[in-house]
Amino acid sequence: MNLAQAFDVVKIVLHEVAPEIDLDTVDPGVELHDGLDLDSMDFLNLIAGIHEHTGRNIPERDYGLLVTLGDFTEYLAGTVPSV
Amino acid sequence: MPSLGADMECGTIVEWRVQPGERVHRGDIVAVIDTEKATIEIEIFEDGVIAEILVPVGTEVAVGTPLARLAPTDPPSPTTNGATAADGAASDALTDHRHPAFGGPGPAPPRSSPLARRRAKELGIDPAVVAGTGPGGALTAADVERAAPAARQDRDDRPDRADRPGTRHALATLMARSKREIPHYYLSTTIDMSEATTWLADTNASRPPAERLLPAALLLKAAALAARAVPQLNGFWVDGDFRPAERVHPGVAVNLRGGGLVAPAIHDADRLGIDELMAGLRDVVRRARAGGLRASELSDQTITVTSLGDQGAEMVFGVIYPPQVALIGFGRIVERPWAVNGMLGVRPVLTATLAADHRANDGHQGGLLLAAIERALYEPEKL
Numbered sequence: 001m002n003l004a005q006a007f008d009v010v011k012i013v014l015h016e017v018a019p020e021i022d023l024d025t026v027d028p029g030v031e032l033h034d035g036l037d038l039d040s041m042d043f044l045n046l047i048a049g050i051h052e053h054t055g056r057n058i059p060e061r062d063y064g065l066l067v068t069l070g071d072f073t074e075y076l077a078g079t080v081p082s083v
Numbered sequence: 084m085p086s087l088g089a090d091m092e093c094g095t096i097v098e099w100r101v102q103p104g105e106r107v108h109r110g111d112i113v114a115v116i117d118t119e120k121a122t123i124e125i126e127i128f129e130d131g132v133i134a135e136i137l138v139p140v141g142t143e144v145a146v147g148t149p150l151a152r153l154a155p156t157d158p159p160s161p162t163t164n165g166a167t168a169a170d171g172a173a174s175d176a177l178t179d180h181r182h183p184a185f186g187g188p189g190p191a192p193p194r195s196s197p198l199a200r201r202r203a204k205e206l207g208i209d210p211a212v213v214a215g216t217g218p219g220g221a222l223t224a225a226d227v228e229r230a231a232p233a234a235r236q237d238r239d240d241r242p243d244r245a246d247r248p249g250t251r252h253a254l255a256t257l258m259a260r261s262k263r264e265i266p267h268y269y270l271s272t273t274i275d276m277s278e279a280t281t282w283l284a285d286t287n288a289s290r291p292p293a294e295r296l297l298p299a300a301l302l303l304k305a306a307a308l309a310a311r312a313v314p315q316l317n318g319f320w321v322d323g324d325f326r327p328a329e330r331v332h333p334g335v336a337v338n339l340r341g342g343g344l345v346a347p348a349i350h351d352a353d354r355l356g357i358d359e360l361m362a363g364l365r366d367v368v369r370r371a372r373a374g375g376l377r378a379s380e381l382s383d384q385t386i387t388v389t390s391l392g393d394q395g396a397e398m399v400f401g402v403i404y405p406p407q408v409a410l411i412g413f414g415r416i417v418e419r420p421w422a423v424n425g426m427l428g429v430r431p432v433l434t435a436t437l438a439a440d441h442r443a444n445d446g447h448q449g450g451l452l453l454a455a456i457e458r459a460l461y462e463p464e465k466l
Contacts, residue, residue, distance in 0.1 A: 048292035
C-alpha cells in the first residue's frame with residue numbers, strides 16, 4: 001500500500017470514529033491524542049477499524065509509534081503490502 | 084396566541100400595540116410576543132374594534148389561548164361571512180381558527196411577493212406560519228427574514244438525541260442542584276497499577292484489536308465490585324433517607340465529541356465478565372455519541388464512575404449526580420517514584436477518588452470502598 005492509499009484508508013476509519021473532523025483540511029502533522037482529541041477508546045476503535053479494512057493487526061506495543069496522523073499513515077504504508 | 088413554529092408551545096405578550104376602543108384593520112400589527120426563540124410581531128386577521136385585552140403584558144400563555152376580544156365594526160348582517168358575525172358575538176380574531184396554523188382550511192392565503200416566497204424557500208421556512216405585515220397581511224421578504232433566525236435557531240437548538248440528556252443547560256442545572264443540596268466529602272487513594280498494566284499488555288498481545296481490553300474496563304469492574312461490597316455508597320438519597328439499590332448499575336461518564344457529557348448505566352457491571360464488560364463499554368460509548376441510548380440507561384444508574392483516561396488530570400474530584408450518593412473518579416496512569424519493601428522504584432500509578440454524600444455515609448465507609456477498588460486492581464486476572 002502506498003502513502004496515498006494508506007492515507008485514504010486512515011481517513012475513512014477516522015471518519016467512522018470521529019465524524020466531526022474535516023478530512024479535507026486535516027493536517028497529517030496533527031497529533032492523534034492531543035490534536036484530534038482522540039481518547040483511548042477512539043484510538044482502539046481506529047486500530048480495530050484499520051484491522052477490519054486492511055487486515056493489518058497493529059500490536060499494542062507499536063501504539064507508541066503512532067503519534068501523528070502522518071505517523072499512522074506511514075506505519076500503515078510501510079507494513080501493509082501493496083494490493 | 085398563534086403557533087409560529089412546529090414546536091412552539093407557548094408565548095409571552097411583550098407589548099400591546101393597540102388598546103380597547105381602537106379600530107383595527109386586517110393586517111395591522113397588534114402585539115409583540117416572545118417565544119423562546121425570537122420576538123415576533125403578530126397581526127390581526129379581521130377588521131374591528133378592540134373590545135377587551137384578555138392577556139396582559141408579561142403573561143405566558145399556551146398556543147391557542149385567546150389574547151383579545153374584538154368587536155365587529157358593522158352590526159351583524161346576513162351578508163357578512165363567518166360564524167362569528169352570524170352569532171353576533173365578538174370574534175376572537177387573533178385566534179382565528181380558520182387560520183392554517185390551527186389546522187383549519189384557512190381564509191384565502193395572504194398574498195406574498197415572489198421575493199418573499201423565494202426567500203422562504205431558500206431559508207427552509209414555511210410561509211404559512213410567518214406573520215405578514217405587508218398590505219392586506221401580505222408576506223414580504225422582510226417578514227420572512229425576520230422569521231429566519233427563529234427557524235434557523237429552531238433547527239440548531241433542536242437537540243440531537245445524543246445531546247439531549249447531556250446538553251450543557253441540563254447538566255448545569257443538575258450540577259448546581261447537586262452542589263446546593265449534597266454535602267460532599269472527598270477521599271483519594273493512589274494505586275500501584277503495575278500488576279494491572281502488565282496483565283493487560285500480556286492479555287492484549289495475543290488478541291485482535293476488536294477483543295482488546297482498555298484499562299477503563301478494569302477500573303469499571305473494580306468500581307462495580309467495590310460498590311457491591313460497600314452498599315452504603317450504592318443507592319439513592321430520597322426524602323431524607325438512604326435507599327440502597329438492589330443491583331449495581333454504574334453510570335459511566337462519556338464525553339460527547341464536540342461537547343456535552345452523559346453517564347449511561349451499564350447494568351449489573353459487577354456480574355459481567357471482563358470481556359463482556361469491555362464490549363458493553365464500547366457499545367455504550369458508541370451509542371452515547373451516535374444517539375442511541377435507551378431510557379433505562381439514563382435512569383437506572385446507582386452510582387457514577389468517571390475516568391479521565393489518558394489526557395485528563397491525575398485526580399478528579401467529581402460532582403455527585405443526585406439522587407445518587409457517590410461518584411468514583413479515576414485519574415491518568417502516570418509513572419511515579421514508588422517505595423516498595425524499603426526500596427525506591429518507578430511504577431505506573433493511578434489516583435482513585437471518591438466524592439460522597441455525607442448525609443448517607445461517612446469517611447469510614449468511603450475508605451472501605453476505595454480500599455476494595457485497590458485490592459481488586461492488584462488481582463486483575465480475577466476481574
